[in-house]
């Protein structure tokens with residue numbers, strides 16, 4: 281038998297016999313690792329340990345110490361759910377049941393499930409876990425598999441679609457239960473330390489609203505009860521901070537059935553925050569040498585045909601017929617910016633050219649997928665497009681990463697960074713890919729930030745760096761990206777004149793600092809629990825007169841603090857009630873004034889953390905606000921801390 285080579289995470293090659301599986305490779309590394317192997321990650325995909333390897337495969341061995349172990353465990357928990365469901369509701373038909381970032385779900389049909397049915401199913405799941413049933417992988421031929429699912433059109437659909445080419449199909453079996461599944465799974469049901477069924481929602485077969493409606497049951501699983509408890513506490517906290525709930529309570533935004541789904545309306549409080557965010561991004565962009573541009577919401581679809589987006593995006597586009605010509609709301613800003621670049625002739629000395637625009641885009645997501653500000657039909661990207669010479673990639677990426685990290689810092693968010701490299705199918709020469717990837721790596725290495733490599737995960741038109749926001753609750757959200765593009769300059773035939781007087785093609789870079797304003801706003805609302813930093817807060821100071829006698833003094837103070845967003849609480853409430861209301865509204869500073877303060881011409885200042893300082897001069901307070909605003913501190917600090 282001939283040998284094949286697989287590539288281990290540290291870049292070394294391991295030679296194994298042809299036909300060797302993930303587990304064989306683990307044993308070749310060491311018998312201890314071989315015994316501990318739960319599964320493998322081959323070319324980025326989590327697979328069963330019996331999966332045969334191919335020459336050149338990137339291989340990671342998964343043990344119960346790996347991050348991926350939880351995914352495996354949760355997928356096994358999904359099977360335990362399905363088994364328990366079939367015991368209690370034999371009429372239920374199973375469709376798919378994958379793991380997710382924080383648990384698993386199973387889509388089922390032909391069964392009527394309510395939230396209160398979940399407890400009994402959960403009890404049955406615990407029995408199955410206690411029984412510690414072996415989970416075995418069984419290979420079944422196609423005919424037999426189709427027979428097993430004679431009355432389950434969904435599983436047959438999978439067999440005829442995703443698994444169309446396979447003669448042998450893997451089933452996983454535990455006790456009386458079996459399920460068509462690629463795996464991987466843990467060894468036995470007893471390995472699942474703790475399970476919890478969370479909620480029920482509706483879903484569509486294959487996520488398409490034209491297909492059958494299914495019942496989706498969400499659950500989660502952990503190695504231990506205490507891990508589960510931590511998760512449930514965090515989930516409660518997340519519910520309290522839900523941006524849809526806070527958005528309504530703080531009058532930030534609304535989504536109204538009459539004006540349309542997925543089309544957010546910003547109330548004054550929300551718009552004030554968005555304006556601050558836009559001003560901040562604009563300043564960063566101007567400082568970094570970007571030029572502002574503007575494009576309309578609507579283009580002839582000729583533009584999308586030229587850019588190549590039409591082919592792939594037409595189903596997600598809002599199209600309009602104007603005088604027998606097809607127009608579309610723009611799903612992205614890039615082709616508009618490429619066209620602007622093309623209006624001038626450029627020399628190598630003019631590059632890089634950097635454009636930015638807060639560009640509103642429209643994408644027709646499935647209605648069932650829409651949710652608050654996280655999935656919408658209309659959103660604004662803080663979009664930047666750069667046109668650079670190949671030798672300028674490194675410097676430009678450096679500058680962009682610098683700006684992105686500044687943004688993370690300003691908002692007190694942690695970053696998770698990944699470099700996605702050339703996929704199998706791609707455009708652009710080997711030379712340009714090599715040059716680009718080398719420069720991206722060099723920048724990331726120099727920056728000292730931790731980053732992962734997503735091998736083969738780049739776009740077909742260029743490599744990219746993805747940033748995820750990690751918020752105060754440790755949750756991860758898609759953030760900004762930096763994307764190199766060798767394709768669009770080609771499609772738009774963009775050129776600049778080189779030193780050699782010949783035409784050359786620039787590289788295009790797409791980048792955003794926030795990503796979309798909508799998504800970023802959502803992250804900020806939940807990250808700060810609505811307690812926005814002073815510079816962002818829609819109402820920055822609320823003046824609370826102790827009695828109506830001080831209303832005149834309050835108005836004078838409002839005028840003196842006129843650079844900031846200051847309101848007066850003029851309802852005839854007790855001071856205690858006024859303070860509670862300001863606290864609920866999450867106003868950063870309360871200024872309390874009574875007869876004494878008015879007589880002395882001073883104020884009492886109270887912050888959201890219930891710290892209070894008396895006899896403050898208005899001037900000192902104003903100076904403090906100015907510095908807090910200008911420095912854009914993520915956490916407000918108090919006057920007394922300043923010395």
Ligand SMILES: [Zn+2]
Nearest residue numbers: 460461462463
């Ligand atoms: Zn499965």
Ligand SMILES: [Zn+2]
Nearest residue numbers: 613614665790
């Ligand atoms: Zn773009």
